[in-house]
Amino acid sequence: MHDEEARQLAELLDAPPTPTRRPTVPALEAQLFRPVPLLDHGFVRVIDYMGDDAAIVQAARVSYGKGTKSVMNDRGLIRYLMRHRHTTPFEMCELKLHVKLPIFVARQWIRHRTANVNEYSARYSILDREFYLPAPEHMAAQSTSNRQGRGDVLTPEQTAAVLDVLRRDATTTYATYEALLNDTGDGTPRDPGEPQVARELARMNLTLNYYTQWYWKIDLHNLFHFLSLRADSHAQYEIRVYADAIGELVKHWVPAAWGAFVDYRLGGSFLSGEEMRIVRTALAGGDIHALVAGSRLSGREKRELLAKLELSSPS
Amino acid sequence: MHDEEARQLAELLDAPPTPTRRPTVPALEAQLFRPVPLLDHGFVRVIDYMGDDAAIVQAARVSYGKGTKSVMNDRGLIRYLMRHRHTTPFEMCELKLHVKLPIFVARQWIRHRTANVNEYSARYSILDREFYLPAPEHMAAQSTSNRQGRGDVLTPEQTAAVLDVLRRDATTTYATYEALLNDTGDGTPRDPGEPQVARELARMNLTLNYYTQWYWKIDLHNLFHFLSLRADSHAQYEIRVYADAIGELVKHWVPAAWGAFVDYRLGGSFLSGEEMRIVRTALAGGDIHALVAGSRLSGREKRELLAKLELSSPS
């Protein structure tokens, strides 16, 4: 399949562009179809897009009327929309990606329901012998402070041992998969004396680090929601690299919307009513540490607030 | 606004096309931005699109694997997908429309939830003095057989009388609306001695035949679902004209998918298990009228089945 893919890509890139009256974004055109390599065998690439920064503005001006023109320029309007969570104009842009990703990452990703998906089907087709192994610097122990996260990186010896068993099991299960399929690739059996087990059954023997792929299409508002969750430090590293790479593509596509997203969503913090009261009192001259300590926040919330304010917790 | 709109349209049509590597559809490019007039003041026009027939095929081949290539050509594959309700590849195409439509039509339309919408806001802006009046040939009496439909067309005299009162009430309510707004258009009062009632309040005095407008973006699968309900003979005439016009645009855009939709969805019929049993028995030599009469179908279902088979009901 890889040769075939390379051939198709070359064909797409060689083909002369066609004229369109639709909004185009030269900076994203330059990225079209080119896979951004991720992890050891994955990638993400843009297949198609609809709209640009101006399309967001155009939709907003339909909703909010002509008068907005005089008040704000386009960039200002986009920032206003993002800041005040007027989300529908961002839905007017659409991005279509081709993604190759480990199955356990796909299982997290698919939880975002407001997208269109066409996934490679292992009922119909045979999966390639490609599985994910973490790079040594991402081979970590269970976090002791955070039940869902990673802690210290393993030693080189420990890492080597873990990678060995992961590689061994993935290789073994694929060998079984191939033996069960008993298919030369064109449907004829490798071993005519053996059965060809149904593909929909044989695939159950593969481990969750095998790669799958899909076309994934989503509007910009829902993409920002996806990125705000998956480019976050709490997201698993293996999905975060995809979110980060998509973010880079979005930056080429809709730079004003991306800038607003970074400023007002990614980089910001939500403070609860009680947290706002504490901050206001501190700004009026109170001692922030004493105010936090004396507040009705729970211990966990106190630590969270101090972290948001980049203040050290009392030891 | 109309002059402004005309100016913008001319600008869009005069602008030189830009090159793109994305799929383009010359037949739809030729329709881009041009309003298709509908009813007395409405229109629909294409603002943007993503994908084409080939994009459906491309997504399907990701799902169903390389093997499909040898078995079916593109048109055959699209027809197979439509026939067997493999709907996700159709979600890979997206259409963005600008629609101007009476509010009572907008109220039906918005019930389709899987679309993106930016509607003109009468909280922010002032609605134009444009309301819908049915053409005489669509001025009908309540159906006596169908509780939601229209029956006989009114006589010319009756029609004239009805149009008179509709026009009178729409004109009166708009005059009140304008008086309440008391706004020259740039925010200054027409009558400085009178208040300027809040726009969000004043609008409540308009009748449901006033026009609104929106940007509406939807994927092809959900658009087909919309069209199957709204281009249907049971749909109200005033929304059906929009569905029909959109259908014409879709035909330019994705001719193979449109053909499959017409053959397998619009033109077909669903027969229940009992109806299939009756048809099978009749084809094996039974008398269809006797079989229907003797079946366990309800009276209403018997009439519906005969209608589907284009057989006359017993009088």
Add this chain to the structure above:
Amino acid sequence: MHDEEARQLAELLDAPPTPTRRPTVPALEAQLFRPVPLLDHGFVRVIDYMGDDAAIVQAARVSYGKGTKSVMNDRGLIRYLMRHRHTTPFEMCELKLHVKLPIFVARQWIRHRTANVNEYSARYSILDREFYLPAPEHMAAQSTSNRQGRGDVLTPEQTAAVLDVLRRDATTTYATYEALLNDTGDGTPRDPGEPQVARELARMNLTLNYYTQWYWKIDLHNLFHFLSLRADSHAQYEIRVYADAIGELVKHWVPAAWGAFVDYRLGGSFLSGEEMRIVRTALAGGDIHALVAGSRLSGREKRELLAKLELSSPS
């Protein structure tokens, strides 16, 4: 219909309760079916509900595992979920409401797409002669500072004049509607010499303050999203009263989730990255006014930040 409704309500309230093994909430059972009157003719009432605070916890413990039990009690877990936007456990609760509301309010409300709706159909049935008129204290002029809002309340004389024309137009359009329908209520014409115009046409003559009604069913996560937008001070008064009334019902239903929602969503503020930097610097000893003035925030953002911090803007 009102007598019929009253009869049905009495019947529901008189009926003996039935035993169930599902989670029940006595405080909400006491509210079941009882209309909460809103505006001049509207109401909201609970028709059914699924789940309670414990159901949120139960779903979260499936996701996050047994270990959570030892770490947090139920209320603490619900607050943690809300604070960290772990939204799916809240989707495990569902509320079904019966709402009567002016059409222009229904048009805003329906923009929330993730709900199930069955609306009274004016294609099939005849709307009652009930329209909304604002109470004098809510009859306001257009805001001069906020393009979508209300400003000063009108004087009593102005208010009386506005109400007069609103009432006159609503009454006139309804009289026309009735004349067009020409229906005694059982399908027979009032005036046998006149046509009965199709209901789907006649309704277009009603003004947007006429009441409609619907059943509306939504999960708790999406309900909170609805309330965060519609119970907000920027929402139009006429939809805010519904949001507030629903909030009271939710408080009876899931008190822990409601408390967390109030603390972490309704009462809080989002600060952008730049705003957080300013606050942190001020807490470390800087002058907040000077920091805001010297920041790269736009003029509008500076005013917004000072408002969030309840500090006065420089005059």
Add this chain to the structure above:
Amino acid sequence: MHDEEARQLAELLDAPPTPTRRPTVPALEAQLFRPVPLLDHGFVRVIDYMGDDAAIVQAARVSYGKGTKSVMNDRGLIRYLMRHRHTTPFEMCELKLHVKLPIFVARQWIRHRTANVNEYSARYSILDREFYLPAPEHMAAQSTSNRQGRGDVLTPEQTAAVLDVLRRDATTTYATYEALLNDTGDGTPRDPGEPQVARELARMNLTLNYYTQWYWKIDLHNLFHFLSLRADSHAQYEIRVYADAIGELVKHWVPAAWGAFVDYRLGGSFLSGEEMRIVRTALAGGDIHALVAGSRLSGREKRELLAKLELSSPS
């Protein structure tokens, strides 16, 4: 966990019922919480429900008005709604299930986007040593006629050999998983000299036949859509058993809606426009075989039509 689950179930079943004014369905109350065993370790059980057949009728009568009462009884109205695809009243009922299922089944299931899901998280928790092995009678070879299906059942010897390797690989990968976790269950290491690899990493070594579990909540309309696809003969056996079991539960819950679904959706067939023309001509006296042979249907469509009519294809 199993003992804990059994204890919780006993507790739920022992608890006295509580009174409610909501609609209750005794036949479903009797099924509440009780797992229906499926495959070798899976189950489905009802956790909660909202609504009943009467709730569908109640919502429909809001939409279609009072007049429907006189025309149709409840069962007739439900059948009418199903037949004419008036789907919104079915959305007024909601079902919440607890499902335990192999991961490869979960991957198919999750493609239905209009549901609420809380899945057991292997980032937080440790998966049990439970994997799916097909029963011998479901161990089949790849279909030669249908690219996604199963063909002949394997011989007993072949089956035994396949089950052996599936069992061996699942056991091996779990042993590796446990060694990587190095966790006695309460967080302390089994082998203090070895690292505890992060749970989110270790899980990637499990095969796709391991069991996961989730809470899944869906409205009746979307559940019927799910069942129409997954109780179909083209669905993979391993998901079909779940769909069938859910169907049995739905039958207890909303018997009238279920009956209508079986009659008008599950048991019926869609005929295209061309297929209807052929059937009509045959019923008017034509020879069905000759009409099919001479039609413009493709070869594949001809076979599909004859299959729907239960006529043999020409050899």
